[in-house]
Amino acid sequence: MRKRDVYLFIFVVVIFIFALFITLPFNNGLLGNKGVQLGLDLKGGTYLVYQVDMSKKDPSMTDGQVMSAVQQTIERRVNAYGVTEPIIQIQGNDRIAVQLPGVKDVNQAITLIGQVALLEMEDPVLDASGNQVMDASGNPEFTPAKATGTNGQSEELTGQYLKPNTNVQVDQTGKPEVAFQWDSEGAKLFQQITTRDLNKPLGIFLDGKLIADPTVQAVLSDSGVITGLTLTDAKTLAIELNSGNLVAPLTIIQQTNVDATLGADSLTTSLRAGLIGVAIVIIFMVGFYRWLGFLATIALLVYAAITLTIFKLIPVTLTLPGIAGFIISVGMAVDANVLIFERMKEEIRAGHPLEVGVSEGFRRAWPSIRDSNISTMITCVILYWFGSTFGTYIVKGFALTLFLGVLISMFSAVTVTRTFLTAFVSTSNGKRLVTRGIR
Numbered sequence: 425m426r427k428r429d430v431y432l433f434i435f436v437v438v439i440f441i442f443a444l445f446i447t448l449p450f451n452n453g454l455l456g457n458k459g460v461q462l463g464l465d466l467k468g469g470t471y472l473v474y475q476v477d478m479s480k481k482d483p484s485m486t487d488g489q490v491m492s493a494v495q496q497t498i499e500r501r502v503n504a505y506g507v508t509e510p511i512i513q514i515q516g517n518d519r520i521a522v523q524l525p526g527v528k529d530v531n532q533a534i535t536l537i538g539q540v541a542l543l544e545m546e547d548p549v550l551d552a553s554g555n556q557v558m559d560a561s562g563n564p565e566f567t568p569a570k571a572t573g574t575n576g577q578s579e580e581l582t583g584q585y586l587k588p589n590t591n592v593q594v595d596q597t598g599k600p601e602v603a604f605q606w607d608s609e610g611a612k613l614f615q616q617i618t619t620r621d622l623n624k625p626l627g628i629f630l631d632g633k634l635i636a637d638p639t640v641q642a643v644l645s646d647s648g649v650i651t652g653l654t655l656t657d658a659k660t661l662a663i664e665l666n667s668g669n670l671v672a673p674l675t676i677i678q679q680t681n682v683d684a685t686l687g688a689d690s691l692t693t694s695l696r697a698g699l700i701g702v703a704i705v706i707i708f709m710v711g712f713y714r715w716l717g718f719l720a721t722i723a724l725l726v727y728a729a730i731t732l733t734i735f736k737l738i739p740v741t742l743t744l745p746g747i748a749g750f751i752i753s754v755g756m757a758v759d760a761n762v763l764i765f766e767r768m769k770e771e772i773r774a775g776h777p778l779e780v781g782v783s784e785g786f787r788r789a790w791p792s793i794r795d796s797n798i799s800t801m802i803t804c805v806i807l808y809w810f811g812s813t814f815g816t817y818i819v820k821g822f823a824l825t826l827f828l829g830v831l832i833s834m835f836s837a838v839t840v841t842r843t844f845l846t847a848f849v850s851t852s853n854g855k856r857l858v859t860r861g862i863r
Contacts, residue, residue, distance in 0.1 A: 432843050436726065443729035460735050462525065463743035463821060464682040469525040470533050473678035476518045481672040487517060493671045495520060498537055500667035505536055511741060516813055519677075523741075530681050532660075538674045539631060541664035543583030545569040545617060546627035548637075556625065564637065566627035571616035574609060581617060583669055585610025590665040592658045595651070600658040602650040604665065611646040618644045630661065698751060702728075705758055713765055715857045719844045720761040727757050727836035731829055740828070743821035753829020756797070760837030763789040769862050778855055786842050793837060797830050804830070 464471055481490045491514050502510045502524065511523040527533050546566035549557040557565045573579040587605045595601050606614050618626070618640050625637040628650055636652045653661065706724070709717035731750065735742065768785030772778060804827035811820030848854035 432839070433847050436840050436843050440726045440729060443726070443733040460732065461739050461741045463741045463746065463818075464523055464525055465744045465818065466742065467525045468528070468683050469523065470527040470530050471678070471680040471682055472522040472524070472530075472533065472537065472676060473515070474520045474522070474538065474674040475677050476520065477673040477675060478518055485671065490672050491518070491520070494674070497667050497670055498522060501536055501663055504663045504667060513812070520674075528681065530679055532656075534676055534679065536660055536663065538676060539660075539664050539670075540673055541583065541661075541667070541669045542631055543586065543665060543669070544629040544632075545581040545614070546629060547617070547621060548625050548627065550624075563634075564625065564627070566629070566634070566637075569613075569617045569621075569626075571613040573613060579609075579613060581610065581613045583665060585613070586665055588666045588668075590662045592655070592662050593649075595649075599651065600653060600655045602653065602658050602661050602665075603647065604650070605647045606645075614648070615643060615645040618642070635661075698747070701751070702754065705755075709758065709761070714860075715848070715854075716765050716768075716845070716862075719848060720758070720765070720841060722844055723761065723836055723841040724754070724757060726840050727833060728754065730836070731832050734828060734832065735825070740824060741821065742825070743818055745818045746821035746825040749822040749824070749826035750829050753826055753833055756800070756830055757833035757836055760789075760793045760797075760833060761841055763792055764837065764841065772859070772862050778849055778859055782842075782845055782849060786838065790838065793834065797834050800830050801827050 476490065476494055478487060478490065481487075485493070495512055495514055498512050498520065499510070502512065502522070507524050507527055510525070511521075513521045515521050522533075522537060524533055547569045549565040549567055551557055559565050568580045570578045570580050585606050587607055590602060590604045592600055593603050621640045622643065624640060626640050627634055628636040628638070636650050638651060650658075650661070702724075706717075706721045709720050711717070713720065731753070734740070735750075740746070764785050767789045768781050771784045771788075772781035776784065804823040807823035808820055808827070811818075811823060845858075849858055
């Protein structure tokens with residue numbers, strides 16, 4: 425056995441041990457909080473698709489910058505909301521898909537994500553007598569509050585000057601209130617506004633809607649509170665203000681409350697059925713190819729461990745179609761070994777020595793394995809693009825796991841199987857057992 429083959433054998437063994445450490449139950453299990461992520465169809469949750477109104481974006485921003493900013497804002501809001509393993513993906517030029525595993529309240533999720541969250545302070549409109557003017561509906565009128573900034577120009581006081589530390593607290597009467605702080609620029613503007621509005625109502629607007637109009641009882645600068653909200657609304661507002669306002673309005677075009685297709689018991693049963701299927705394949709390979717089949721089985725176990733490890737490390741969100749894609753890739757990994765072994769048998773039966781038969785078997789089978797797998801991966805890329813464009817996340821799950829599985833199976837069939845076989849036939853007993861099995 426050549427020194428290069430020895431090093432390769434050690435490398436494969438190390439990779440296999442590492443993969444086992446990542447995937448086996450003593451490391452929190454294959455599934456669970458630190459296992460492979462489960463998709464909506466396995467875990468249940470909420471699936472939303474939003475369309476971004478590009479007509480109302482900042483003209484200085486490109487469409488790509490707007491989509492990236494919206495995606496980041498949604499991620500901050502969802503993470504602050506406490507959703508585990510959310511998926512926020514850009515689809516096409518103006519759509520964003522949001523997967524929230526475990527979230528059942530669709531309406532609350534829509535409110536949290538879709539709110540532009542533009543906070544504005546406004547002065548009361550007063551008549552000549554100093555009384556607040558009412559509109560035709562009897563509601564008080566306000567006008568945007570402006571003050572002189574550090575640049576010497578008049579600026580409106582909005583949420584862009586807020587520090588990201590807004591929180592919910594309880595006042596002396598036990599009612600919730602939202603406490604906020606301004607940065608230095610906001611504090612300067614707020615001090616001027618509260619000075620002139622002393623003992624007058626100050627309008628606090630969120631996305632153009634009046635949410636509070638407290639009477640200014642003291643001159644304030646760097647902080648303030650918003651009262652008159654329920655506890656749920658106060659928590660939502662705090663999250664929205666901390667995450668920043670959306671740079672463009674969102675319109676929801678699809679909402680789905682997804683129930684788990686498979687419960688914990690059913691998922692365990694399905695995995696057990698998959699293991700039984702793999703066991704049947706192993707029995708066939710060992711029974712038909714004998715020691716070659718035994719080596720292929722070891723290579724198959726290495727393949728499965730490496731694939732599941734990559735699923736955890738990327739991480740890949742595993743859906744029911746994704747499981748199907750992984751199982752198909754297992755079959756393709758076995759198929760590659762069958763092609764190699766049949767070519768080996770032809771070479772050896774033609775009178776070539778065993779070492780030559782092994783080398784030629786891999787060399788001659790490689791073009792067929794390469795071309796068939798590349799064709800499959802091209803199809804996976806097309807399916808993934810289709811799923812990304814039209815928001816079909818189950819198609820994406822199938823395409824991604826199949827692509828990764830096929831890619832890894834090429835490494836498994838050509839490198840892992842060849843390494844084990846070369847090491848085995850380098851011994852006298854191994855050479856005798858393989859030769860007897862072939863003839």
